[in-house]
Amino acid sequence: MKHRQKITRAAVILLSLVVAVSVSGCYDQREIDDLAYPLAVGLDIGEANILRMSLQLAAPLAIGGGGGGESGGGGGGAATETTSIITVDTPSIYSGLDLINNIISKEINLSHAKVIIISRALAEKGIMEYIQAIQRGREFRPNMFILVSEDPPDEYLANLTPILESNPSKYYELLLGKDYASFFEDIRMSDFHFASEVDFREPTAILTGINKKERVDQLAQSGNKELAGKMEGVYQPADIPVVSELKNVVMGMAVFKNGQMVGTLNGAESKCFQMVTGKYEHSYWTFPDEYDPSKMVVMDIMQRTSPKIKAVIKDGKVFIDLVLDLEGDFTSIQSSSDFEDYPDQMENRASEMIKNEIAAMLKKTTDEFNSDICGFGRYVKGRFMTLDEWKKFNWPERYSDTEFNIQVKLKIRRTGLIIRSMGHPG
Amino acid sequence: MQMGNRIRFGSFEAVTFISNLICTKLFLYYTRLTMEDAANAGWISAIVSGITVLIMLTVLLRMYRKFDGKDILDISEIAGGKFLRFITGTVITLSLFTLTVVVIRKFSEDMKIVSLPVSPLSYVMSFFIIGIALACFFGLEAIVRFHAIVIPVIVAGFVVILLGVTPQMDITNLMPFWGTGIKDILTKGFLRSSVYGEMAVLFLLPPFLGGQEKVRRVGYGAFFLSAFFMILGSLIYILANPYPTGLEPFLPIYNMTRVIAFGRFFQRIEALFVFIWAMAALLYLTSTFYFMVYTFAKTAGLKYIRPLVLPFIVIVFSAAFIPDSLMEVISIETYIITGGWLVAFVFTGLILAAASARKRVRKEKCSK
Numbered sequence: 145m146k147h148r149q150k151i152t153r154a155a156v157i158l159l160s161l162v163v164a165v166s167v168s169g170c171y172d173q174r175e176i177d178d179l180a181y182p183l184a185v186g187l188d189i190g191e192a193n194i195l196r197m198s199l200q201l202a203a204p205l206a207i208g209g210g211g212g213g214e215s216g217g218g219g220g221g222a223a224t225e226t227t228s229i230i231t232v233d234t235p236s237i238y239s240g241l242d243l244i245n246n247i248i249s250k251e252i253n254l255s256h257a258k259v260i261i262i263s264r265a266l267a268e269k270g271i272m273e274y275i276q277a278i279q280r281g282r283e284f285r286p287n288m289f290i291l292v293s294e295d296p297p298d299e300y301l302a303n304l305t306p307i308l309e310s311n312p313s314k315y316y317e318l319l320l321g322k323d324y325a326s327f328f329e330d331i332r333m334s335d336f337h338f339a340s341e342v343d344f345r346e347p348t349a350i351l352t353g354i355n356k357k358e359r360v361d362q363l364a365q366s367g368n369k370e371l372a373g374k375m376e377g378v379y380q381p382a383d384i385p386v387v388s389e390l391k392n393v394v395m396g397m398a399v400f401k402n403g404q405m406v407g408t409l410n411g412a413e414s415k416c417f418q419m420v421t422g423k424y425e426h427s428y429w430t431f432p433d434e435y436d437p438s439k440m441v442v443m444d445i446m447q448r449t450s451p452k453i454k455a456v457i458k459d460g461k462v463f464i465d466l467v468l469d470l471e472g473d474f475t476s477i478q479s480s481s482d483f484e485d486y487p488d489q490m491e492n493r494a495s496e497m498i499k500n501e502i503a504a505m506l507k508k509t510t511d512e513f514n515s516d517i518c519g520f521g522r523y524v525k526g527r528f529m530t531l532d533e534w535k536k537f538n539w540p541e542r543y544s545d546t547e548f549n550i551q552v553k554l555k556i557r558r559t560g561l562i563i564r565s566m567g568h569p570g
Numbered sequence: 571m572q573m574g575n576r577i578r579f580g581s582f583e584a585v586t587f588i589s590n591l592i593c594t595k596l597f598l599y600y601t602r603l604t605m606e607d608a609a610n611a612g613w614i615s616a617i618v619s620g621i622t623v624l625i626m627l628t629v630l631l632r633m634y635r636k637f638d639g640k641d642i643l644d645i646s647e648i649a650g651g652k653f654l655r656f657i658t659g660t661v662i663t664l665s666l667f668t669l670t671v672v673v674i675r676k677f678s679e680d681m682k683i684v685s686l687p688v689s690p691l692s693y694v695m696s697f698f699i700i701g702i703a704l705a706c707f708f709g710l711e712a713i714v715r716f717h718a719i720v721i722p723v724i725v726a727g728f729v730v731i732l733l734g735v736t737p738q739m740d741i742t743n744l745m746p747f748w749g750t751g752i753k754d755i756l757t758k759g760f761l762r763s764s765v766y767g768e769m770a771v772l773f774l775l776p777p778f779l780g781g782q783e784k785v786r787r788v789g790y791g792a793f794f795l796s797a798f799f800m801i802l803g804s805l806i807y808i809l810a811n812p813y814p815t816g817l818e819p820f821l822p823i824y825n826m827t828r829v830i831a832f833g834r835f836f837q838r839i840e841a842l843f844v845f846i847w848a849m850a851a852l853l854y855l856t857s858t859f860y861f862m863v864y865t866f867a868k869t870a871g872l873k874y875i876r877p878l879v880l881p882f883i884v885i886v887f888s889a890a891f892i893p894d895s896l897m898e899v900i901s902i903e904t905y906i907i908t909g910g911w912l913v914a915f916v917f918t919g920l921i922l923a924a925a926s927a928r929k930r931v932r933k934e935k936c937s938k
Contacts, residue, residue, distance in 0.1 A: 162700075171689035279818075282684065286829045287837070317834050334829045341815045344742075522742035530748050531609050531813075 180250035181257075183227065183312050184304075185237075186297025187274055188263035192233035195266075195274075197240040198298040200312070201228045201248070202256070207311050227312050231298040237277050254283035258316040260290050260333065261297040262349070264398070264405065272340060272403035279337050286334035289320040292398035292405060294353035294381055303354045303391040319394065320350060326427035327377040327395050327411030329418055340403055343540055344521025348417075351396040351408055353381030360387050376430055377411025401515040401540075409505065416498075416505040419468055420518045422450040428475060431494050439479035441490060443472040443556070445498075455523040462546045464520050470498070473558040480565040487556040495554040506548050514544040577778055581788050583714040584775060586721035587857060588792035591768035593799050594854040595907075596728075597847045598676065600765060600800060601807035602822040603907065607758035609813045611749025613805040618759025620797040623766040626915040627793055631786050633922035634773070636929060638782045642773040642918060643868055649925035658921060659869025662774070665913050666862035667886070669768075670855060672906065674698050675890040675899050677851040680821055685844055691891075698855055699887050705856040706863065706879045710778065713856050720849050727846035728799070731823065732806050734830035734839055739809040749813075764910030765800070769793065770918050774861055823847075859886065 186198035206226045230247065234240030241252050260278065262271055278284045293300045309315035321330055328350045339347035357363065363385045379385075381393040395411045409417060418424035426446035433439040452467040472494065477483055483490045509517055521539045528534040604612030637645050646658035678695040686694055705713050749755065772789050779785055807822055810829075819825035827843040830836075863878045872878070893899045 159704075170686070171693060172686045282687070286825075287831050314834075321834075338812055338815050341818075342812045344812075522740070522745070526742060526745040528746040530746050530751050532751070534746050 174251070174253075178250055179253040180248055181253055181255075183257060183316065184259045184261055184301055185254070185257055186231075186261040186263070186293075186301055187237070187266055187271070188296050188298070189266050189269065190233035194235050195237070195240065196231060196233050196296075196298070197237060198229055198231040198261075198301055199244060199252070200301045200304070201230060202226070202312065203228060207313075226306075226310060227301075227304075229298065229301045237274060238281070254281070255285065256313065257284060257288055258313055259320065260288055261293050261300060261352070262291065263296050264292055264294050267292045267349070267398060267400070267405035270404045275333075275337055275340060275403075278333060284333070286332065286337070288333045289316065290331055290333050290336045290349045291320075291352045291394075292349045294351070300352070300354055300392060305389070305391065307389055323425040324427070326415045326418055326424055328397055328414050329421075329423055331397075339517075339519070340400065342521075343535070344516070344525050345519035346515040346517050346540075347400045348409075348517050349398040349400070349405075350394055351381055351398050352392060352394045354391050355382065355384060355386060355388065355393045356391075357385075357387050363387065376428065377415060379411055380408065397517075399509070399513050399515055399517055401513060406513045406515055407508075409508070412501065413505045413508065416502045417518065419447060419470070419498075420451060420466065420502060420506070422447065429472075429494065429498070431490070431497055433477075433479045433481060434489065434493055435481055436479045440476065441474070441478070441483065441494075442476040443490075443494060444475050445470055445472040445494075445554070448555075453520065453523050455520065455527060457524070457527055460542075462520075462524055462542060463549065464523070464546055465549045465551075466502075467551045468498075468502070468553065470495070470552065470554045472554060472556050474556065474560055477565050482565060483556075484559045484562075484564055491554050491556050495552040498554065499550050499552040502550055502552070503548065506550075510544045510546055516540070516543045520546065577709070577711045578780060579711065579714045579778055580718075581779075581784055581791060583718040584779060584784075584788040585791040585795060586717040587714050588769060588772060588788065589795045589799075590717060590721055590724070590850060590853050591771060591857055592766050592792070592796040594673075594850045595765050596799060596803045597821075597823050597843075597850055598673075598680070599822065599903075601804050602817060602819060603762065603765075604804040605808060605811075605813060605816045607750075607762065608755045609749035610744050610746060610808060611755055612808055613744075613801060614749070615755045615759040615762065616801045616804040618755055619762045619765065620801060622760050622763040622911075623769065623797070623915075624793060626763065626911075626919070627769060627789055630773075630915065630919055630922060631789055633919065633926055634785065635782060636926055637776075637922075639776050639780070641776050642770075642921060643865065645773075645925045646921045649921055649928050654921070654924075656869060658917075659865050661913065661917060662770075663862055663866045663869065666858045666865065667889075668902075668906065670858045670862060670886055671889045671892075672899060672903055673851070673858070674702075674855055674886065675893060676896070676903065677855070678890070679896045679899065680824075681848070684821065684824060684840075695887065695890060698852060699883055701852045702856050702859045702886075703879055703883050705852075706860050707876060710860060710864075713853075713860055714778075717853055717857075720853060724846045724850050725799075727842050728803075731827050731830070731839065731843060732802070734832075735806065735810040735826050738811075738826075738829060739806070740812070741809065743809050743812045761908050761911070764907045764914065766793070766796065767906075767910035767914035768858075770914040771857070771861055773918055774865065859883075 181202045182199040183202050184200035188196040188198070190196040203226055230244055232240050232243045234243055245252055306312055306315040309318065323330070329348065331348060331350050336347045336349060339345045377395070379395055381395045384393055384395060386393070397409045397414045397417065398405050399407045399409060415424065415427060424447045426444055429443050429445050431441045431443070433441055447469070448471045449469045454465040456463045456465070474484065506518070509515055516539070521543070524539055525534045528537065604616045608615040637648070642662070643655055643659055647655040674695060678691055678698060681694050682689065682691060769789070769792065772785065772792070775788070776782070776785050779788060803823070807816060807826065810826055811822070816822065824840060824843055824847070827840045830839040859882070863875055863882050867875050867878055893902065
């Protein structure tokens with residue numbers, strides 16, 4: 145019995161030693177301080193090589209210290225940047241990482257990368273080979289945001305200077321993941337990847353760019369005067385009439401077909417896109433007053449229920465019935481008309497205008513892009529019993545012939561804090 | 571540990587034991603496999619596999635009624651004497667050996683891809699090997715009781731993963747309803763009954779379970795539990811991953827967990843996946859390895875199992891390095907998941923049928 149106890153004790157000690165030695169550090173053990181974490185990866189067409197890759201590396205000490213303040217060491221007092229940008233021309237993403245690892249002291253680890261920024265030039269050339277490489281890599285997160293930049297990513301990243309956030313990672317999350325800015329959709333790498341491989345939907349990416357305006361007097365040159373007073377968000381990123389210390393602007397979406405960018409939707413069109421796909425939350429819409437076109441009625445419009453979409457095939461042509469169920473709150477009635485008492489007028493007018501906007505956006509996807517970015521194919525394939533029949537139908541080529549029957553139901557529910565507009569005494 | 575020592579365990583332990591042997595494939599490839607077989611209709615193919623196995627299991631359990639308390643090796647001896655017992659023991663040992671070798675290599679490769687890219691394969695594999703050896707030294711009772719404790723944790727983790735992908739689910743992913751066609755659903759669904767092949771271990775358990783009513787209860791219990799999760803896993807995978815994108819991932823459930831994100835804080839759920847996946851793998855490997863050694867010992871008429879553990883560990887560890895690459899392991903695995911039903915159900919059925927016939931002949935002779 146004693147002998148047995150001795151053996152057990154020896155076995156336990158031996159096992160403890162084995163565990164202690166083997167789990168205290170293995171081949172894959174990495175000190176967090178030995179790694180460099182890129183927060184953004186930029187891809188562009190290279191000159192010295194096929195691809196130009198830019199990494200926005202986080203400087204954790206500066207981020208932890210509030211950014212722009214003193215470094216963690218406390219000495220010196222020199223201002224520190226929260227990020228550092230490094231750009232390399234390379235044959236591929238992974239060989240680029242190897243090159244960068246020869247320059248910086250720490251090992252690159254992509255597990256905290258938040259965004260992939262692709263230049264418009266590269267997006268138009270085709271990006272599937274890079275998307276595939278990103279999907280294969282274990283460090284890239286599938287919930288990274290995917291952006292197309294009108295400007296070269298290295299330039300874009302250099303102009304990216306978050307002011308309200310010291311942590312650039314949180315900045316990306318808050319800017320791109322918000323559900324109340326409807327001028328672009330929250331598009332992640334996994335969404336893009338799914339859409340680029342299936343035959344019933346085409347992918348989109350968030351459109352971004354640099355706002356180069358420095359002074360207020362430059363605003364007059366931007367935007368389209370004809371659009372003044374019409375829908376908000378009818379801009380491309382560089383056209384927004386805004387002057388800000390924050391130079392990067394996110395507005396609209398890049399449209400893809402067969403892995404290549406074929407066009408863009410502006411902010412207003414992106415709003416319509418989100419209504420159709422059911423991802424719209426709420427935003428403000430400005431409508432001209434029926435009785436006084438110089439005055440506006442502003443409403444906060446939200447999507448009450450998911451859109452109802454029905455696809456019918458007649459003689460090889462697809463007809464889509466789209467019903468949108470919206471509700472709105474009055475936010476501003478400039479003319480002081482009594483729309484609160486007679487909301488039907490405004491409901492009809494607003495729903496008609498929204499319907500026209502959506503029809504125009506859909507027409508753009510069929511006629512200009514021939515790209516089913518809204519994923520109507522999902523409903524069309526439900527009309528087939530087998531995959532073979534569906535493939536023979538060849539939806540991606542037939543999308544341009546699709547006809548839409550749009551119905552927008554809008555109900556005004558609330559009036560804000562004012563129940564009746566009294567107007568000016570004069 | 572002596573072969574003669576009779577250990578008894580309850581139905582719950584046995585159900586969790588067999589269910590883990592079957593359901594581990596969910597973490598590895600099963601969901602992708604159903605999509606490969608019938609595209610959007612993979613989940614219907616999974617139902618067909620389930621129905622096929624239910625029919626085969628019912629037939630086998632009905633045939634087994636005459637052999638209360640005996641395992642398949644004893645039954646094979648009734649059917650064809652010591653020679654058939656030797657053949658049966660060899661077939662079972664080799665089957666379990668192949669499963670152990672293929673799965674240990676694949677799990678180690680998976681672990682290397684997912685978490686330990688720099689570590690040598692032998693280092694990763696050694697963790698599984700040490701775990702198996704230790705568990706086998708502790709014996710079957712410890713293995714089975716550990717199943718009863720760990721499986722509920724694995725099930726809870728799996729349910730969390732399935733619930734986590736709810737936002738990604740889209741009912742239109744199931745369209746076109748019949749996928750690649752009814753023919754594929756039926757034929758491939760039938761062949762994929764092989765994934766339930768480990769159900770054959772049920773016929774090695776009777777000496778540990780007791781009466782045949784308990785064997786029946788364990789058989790059906792393990793089948794329904796496994797079939798539920800296999801079909802549910804396949805359905806949810808197809809709902810969350812459109813065809814053909816769902817064909818791509820090497821580790822489908824792992825990929826599914828990577829997209830789970832609720833807000834800025836509830837992310838990177840794959841850590842949970844790796845935990846439950848490693849536990850399920852270790853339990854699976856321990857079970858197949860133990861019964862491989864057990865069958866070998868019983869076939870060879872050896873009294874003790876423990877002295878065999880280390881030699882077999884060395885053989886399994888060495889054999890796991892025979893395939894050149896992960897792709898080769900997958901191709902071997904494809905043979906197993908296509909033809910495994912022949913060994914698991916047909917071979918077992920033939921032995922039971924032969925033993926029944928032999929028993930009947932003997933009875934008739936005696937009555938004469």
